[in-house]
Amino acid sequence: MDQIDLSLPKISPSFPPKKSGQFLETLRGLKRDRFYYLLIILPLLYFLVFRYLPMLGVVIAFQDYDPFLGIEGFWTSPWVGFTHFTNFIKSIFFWRIIGNTLIISGLKLLFGFPAPIILALLLNEVRSTLFKRAVQNISYLPHFLSMVVVAGLVRSMLTVQGGLFNQIVRLFGGDPIAFLTYPEYFRGILVGTTLWQEIGWGAILYLAAMSTINIELYEAAAMDGANKFQQALNITLPGIAYVIAIQLIFSIGGLLNAGFEQILLLYSPGVYGVADIIDTYVYRNGLLGRQYSFAAAVGLFKSLIALLLMVGANRVAKWVGQPGLW
């Protein structure tokens, strides 16, 4: 175990082939591999229907799609070009939801990214295996809870009538606060909840990387008089730097995912100003408001920028000498 490799095999454009000789060879290959192709008919059908068909469905973003026409609506609805996109960009909500998405996501990155690294560094210094394992097991338990349960825990911790946080507020002589309804607290609650839920899980990868560092490096450093802190700084951190780099790059690739389910379960109209993100906006307008075409346009806008971010992140990964995702 000397290297963490997140890469996929290199994809070369050998299929579909260009020359006719290659074409015949491919046909022969397909015949030879017919058993394998038979095996993956259903999986491929799944990808076509549930992953690629929706990509064709984005045509409604350029139409005034009428939901009552059903499938027929996909080709009989009038074309409106980029109207929905320009309406979205010109609307007063544009900067609000873009801003909220980036701010919430950015805050989660700012606090949520270093936290698992620090936890992993601290756990790495624990000498009792039993204690280390106990802390680890407890720390990633929240990762396996459903978002509904997490939101339920957050609500019950923060409730006005005697929730844990308001008991503390009372203890210091304050009046109970309905935390979730205050715009000034809401983003902090989101970030705190994410930290609570994901820090332990995030630490696993770093701990795994740390366990691959050659133990002789520490022995040599100790011989030279380096203390634990210096060892952590000069051996452990550089030893996991490549994992940190790749994780950071791909966190930036996923910057537009600010935590849809979490926000949907915790927000209320009073905090939309600080909490409404692209995903929640698409959900409310599209599925609740039934403005399918407009919401599809907003969603496509997001998907395209997310794709660009991902491609960019992958470029950066390769530029710093990492294998990248593709």
Place this chain on the structure above:
Amino acid sequence: MKLSRGERIFEVFNTFFLVILSSIFLIPFLSVLSTSFISNAEYVRRGAFILVPEKIDFGAYKLLLNSSSTVFTAFLVSLSRVVVGTFLNLALTFPLAYVLSRPKLTGRSFLTMFVFFTMIFSGGLVPNFLVVENLGLVNSFWSMILPGLINPWWMLIMRNFIMGIPEELHEAAVMDGASPWTIMTRIMIPLSMPAIATIGLFYAVWHWNSWFDAAIYLSDRAKYPLQLVLRAILEAGLGYESTGTGIITASELTEPPPGEVLKAAMIIVSTVPILIVYPFVQKYFVKGVMVGSVKG
């Protein structure tokens, strides 16, 4: 090895900090757990969120788990979703992972790209919804199963695991005249069991915890999975008053438990299955993060 004074001080602080941190992970559970046992009488006197209830009262659980309640039905829905869903997930994920792991497969790079592209680009919420709607899956159990049949990321983790199985085994079996089917069922599936178990658990937990797909596709309360009923109880109140349409019909109860207590009990009911399996399966989860990502 002797520790310096500074290192000893650090160790004390580190231990102390990690104990505090662990309790932060646990306190919300413990608080909700103790709340769920508060009796009506004590609630009236002391309110909800007492660290240690005077008397353990099962009133809320009796109401929730009564076999005619919505919660009980939802529990069964969630259970069938986990069983049926996970089975189908694996039945489709393994073959694809296996086939993509064959080194000399014709069109392998194209197929990998075909799958991989869906990981970085998607049609978005509305087009996905319209596809499910036009397939006539709305308000059907299958709307929770079919759209998520294969998770590309987990499929690739499984494929990476299978690629780690020595190719010589495969070649030797071919030499011995084994058919591709025999090779797959007698050699590759048994050898892939660790990955199948791990990814199966990933799918199972995902099914148990999912709610958003159910929320947008299901309209019939009787078809709701547990997480969705939990959400309805947490958000929309308890529906005591409207016995016909409410989530919990308390008509036969003379003294329904207080709302906060019932909510707490509901959180516990929907978490307990995870907590029960957690000690047995957590090492698989941890392996799952590293299978396919850490190569040695």
